[in-house]
Each structure stands twice: as structure tokens, then as C-alpha cells.
Amino acid sequence: MARRPLPRITNNGNDRIVRGRELARSAAENATDVLHPLITITRGLRRLAAAGRHRWSGTPKDRRGPLLFLLASIVLVVAFLPFGPLLATITLMAAAAWHGRDRTASRPTGPDEAQTKRLESLYEALVPYFSAPEDPAPLFTHGGDWAKAFVSYAFDGTGRVSQLTIRYPAYFTDGEAASRARIEQLLHTKSGRGREYRFEWDEEGNQLTVTALPPLPADIAAQHFVTAPGETVLGFTDPAGVQRTLPVTSGTDRRDVPPVVWRTGVRSTEPHLLAVGGPGSGTTTLLRSIALQTLRHSDVLIVEGGGTGEYACLAGRAGVLAVECDLTGALAGLEWAAHETERRLIAMNRARQAGQPPPDDTRRPLWLLLDRPTVLGQLAAADGRRDPQSLLQVPLRHGRAAGVTVVVAEQFDGMECLSDPVRQHTRARVALGTASAAQLEAVLGTRPPTTATADMPPGRGYARLGTGPVHRLQVPATPDPYDEATSEAHRQAVLSLLPERIAPADGEPSDVTDVTAEDRAGPDAVAKVAAEG
Ligand SMILES: Nc1ncnc2c1ncn2[C@@H]1O[C@H](COP(=O)(O)OP(=O)(O)OP(=O)(O)O)[C@@H](O)[C@H]1O
DSSP, X not given: OOOOOOOOOOOOHHHHHHHHHHHHHHHHHHHHHHTHHHHHHHHHHHHHHHHHHHHHHHSOHHHHHHHHHHHHHHHHHHHHSTTXXXXXXXXXXXXXXXXXXXXXXXXXXXXXXXXXXXXXXXXXXXXXXXXXXXXXXXXXXXXXXXXXXXXXXXXXXXXXXXXXXXXXXXXXXXXXXXXXXXXXXXXXXXXXXXXXXXXXXXXXXXXXXXXXXXXXXOOOBOOOOOOOXXXXXXXXXXXXXXXXXXXXXXXXXXXXXXXXXXXXXXXXXXXXXXXXXXXXXXXXXXXXXXXXXXTTTSEEEEEESSOSOTTGGGTTBTTEXXXXXXXXXXXXXXXXXXXXXXXXXXXXXXHHHTTOOOOGGGTSOEEEEEESHHXXXXXXXXXXXXXXXXXXXXXXXXXXXXXXXXXXXXXXXXXXGSOHHHHHHOOEEEEESSOOHHHHHHHHSSOOSBOOOSSOOTTEEEEEETTSXXXXXXXXXXXXXXXXXXXXXXXXXXXXXXXXXXXXXXXXXXXXXXXXXXXXXXXXXXXXXXXXX
């Protein structure tokens, strides 16, 4: 039986366009090859004419007549010589061809001797990790060809590798953190310490890209950041990491920088934050920066476990419900916050069931900022009293719906004293200062894709929102304006952001214990008590 031919796949318009483009491109390339001498001579003639014009305009007017006469005589002589015009034309074309040649110096291709040595040494160092005796055609072998393994490379001004893409064999265990860490450690050491590197593993393509990162800007101080309500700038990061930039001022310089913006509120998937760092790493500064930003739209309750008075500048300010530094005050403040969260929830639910918008006294967000609560927990345990962290359970669990945000700052050595609800519900994470890989992993849930710098400035670290990528982070400088070591510019920057003072300056802040459960007409009631106290 004769088979019917299969129907041909019809060419669509796109194929024709692509083929047409290819034809046009190859025709243009061929034409350029053929016309190249003509193009060179034309370019040379143009250059000679330009040089002649330049010479003519540079000749003084009184000498132009004799010069013209000389030129005319030469032309006349040449015209009457046997083969004169032909020889003159050939000479002119030769001169034009000489002057019209492409003078752009051909750029050196490939690395120079020192760079080749560096690449060779990197390649040799990688051989033990990227080779196996059973491999019949190893990509990495001693004395092998590094050019086959290094897909692309770049060097900085100092001759050190600034970018390198490495092809590795498919059998390399790139899915194992330990194997990757070994390679990263080796490349970090061999490419030059003192810089930060980003490692991007393309497991599908068996390629690793190493990029040297410039330091993050450490000159940005506290200021009014252009953000929407519910957005808080944690700090600044690499341009590749985020999709937006913020205009900032640094001295007289205005520029756009990429921020790490944390969104809170009903739709946030990371409604609470945990910041962990070593001593002096800048966690208090981060909390101060957050407080100054949120006070524009929210009320803030601060609990300071360290008891060093580093939030004194905020005491008695509009919107600051209390700055609690002792256990009694912290317990009272957090108990109020737990009740307030419940009150808001109930009021909002009732309004929703009645088909009404949420009541006004539930709309202003409430922030609870706790700096080193585990210190207070230890005091409470010694005293046989309640751990202040236990009072965070309701705000952490229901805070998102009730407009209550919890931020906890702790030191690495106090991490194991953090309660389970704090660990579970703080899905926005920040790790500041020098830390081991294990410490960073404990805070961020994964290892950062960048190496640490030997010299971490204060406020430098990493941020991770939920399960998102880990960003390098530099917190804006927001020092204590009452600290004598604070520079005048930074002091003024912070003072200018403080809300107006509504309680006496020495104002031991509010005493939230005065607010009873029945008297909870919103945070304003506490603020009123603070003002009266
Ligand atoms: N982002 C920053 N930019 C500039 N300086 C900073 C930054 N963060 C902190 N600092 C400076 O580093 C020092 C320590 O900061 P901070 O008190 O915030 O650290 P900490 O983590 O709370 O430490 P500790 O708990 O030991 O007090 C301060 O002098 C502060 O001004």
C-alpha cells in the first residue's frame, strides 16, 4: 500500500525573516571585504583634505598668494611631464591609502604573562578537587590546559582575578555544601584575600562563577528614606541582588543605591525580624535605625536588655510608648503589648463581621523592639519571675493580622536562650559582624554565597527575608546622638529624624503598668500616661 507523504511543516514568517537577516548580514560582510581598499583610500583622501584645509587656515593671509602660486606651478609642471598626471594620481592614491589605514591599535588578546601564571596556579590548585583517576579524559590534570577549564576571566587594575568562570566535571559533588565550601575556600585564598567574593554555582551547566565584590558603601548615615508605609530599609547591598534603588545623600553627594527593604504588615510573609551579631557589631544601631524609620507611621515600644541607655534619645518622643530598661518595666510593657495585640484582633474581627472598616484605634502599627531580651530572661530566672520572651508569643503569632511587628536583637552567644516562638516567627533575619559559617547558617538558614571580609566594619553583615536570597548588608550609620564619640554630622542626622519630644527631657519614659486591661484605648493611652508620668 502506497504511503501518503507526511505533510511538510510549513515555514512560518519568522523563519523567512531570520533567513533574510542572515542573507543581508553575509552580503554586507562580503561587500565590506570587497570594498575595503576603496573605503581605506576614501578615508585617506578625507584625512588628507582635512589636513590641507587645516594647513590653509593656519597660513597667514599675506603668504596665501605665494603658496597658491607655488601649487599652481607644480600642477602645471606635472601636467606637462610625460606620464605626469598618471604618476601624480598613483602617488596621491598611495598617500591616501597610507593615511586611511585603520590606526586603532589592536587590543592585546588573552592574558599577559603574570595573569597566565595566576590562572595556571589556580588551575593546578583545583586539579585534586576536580579530577578522578577513573576519568579517561580529565578536564583538570597536572600540566593540563587551563584555557579549556576557564570559560572566562577578568583581572582588576592590581592584576588580581576579578571574575572567573570555571567549568568542572559533572561528577564533582556540587550538591554537597562541604565540597563547595572547599572549592570556595581555595579560590578565596588563591585569588587574593582581603576581598569579598561571590560564588555562583550553576549545577546544571557544571560551571562556577567567582566574582570579586567591591566593598559596600559605609558612608550612608540615617536619613529620610523614600519608602512606602510598611517598608523599612534594613541597609544597602549589591546592585545585582535587588531590583530597586533609593536616592540617598552622603555629605553633599546624592546618589542611588540598592537597598534591602523589609515589608511588614498584613501581606508580609516575614512579619517579624531577628538580628544577631557579635559585641559591637551594630545590632543596637540597626534597631535605632528601624525605630527612626517606623516612628513616621507607627508607635514603638522599646525593651533594652543591655541596660546601657543606648535608646535614651528616643525616650519621651512622640510615638515612643516606652523605653524599658529593667525587668519590671519590660514585663509590664510586653504584657500590655500582648493584651493590645488581642484587643486589636478582637476589634478588627468585630468590625469585619459587622461589614465595617477596622476601627481607627487599631490602624496605627505597633512595633516592639527588643534589644538582648535574653539578659532580662536570665534576671527573671534568677528572681523566679516570668521570662519576658514568653509574653511575645501572642504578638509574634497574631501580630501580622493585628498590625504588631516584633524585632529582636541578640548576640550570637545568647541565641540558644531565644524562645521557640521567637525563632519560628522571625522569618526576616540579619546577621552582623564577624561570624563563623555555622553561626551565619544558624541565623540565616543557609550559608551566604559570599566570603567574609577580614575587616568587617560595624553594621556590615547579611540579611535574608524568608527563604529569599542572602544579601550582603551595610546598615546606615545611626549612632547614639548622646554618645560623645559620635561625629557631629551623624549626631545632627539622627537628631533631625527624632520626633518631637512630648515628655520631659530627662524623662524616664512611660510607666505602662498604669494602663489597665480595661483602659486600653490603643497605644495613645500609654503615650498619655508617658506624658503625664
Ligand atoms: N552601620 C553603622 N555604621 C557606622 N557605625 C556603626 C554602625 N553600626 C554600629 N556602628 C558603631 O559601632 C559601635 C557599636 O555599635 P552598636 O552599639 O550598635 O553595636 P551592638 O551590636 O549593639 O554592640 P553592643 O551590644 O556590644 O553594644 C558604635 O560606636 C556604633 O556607632
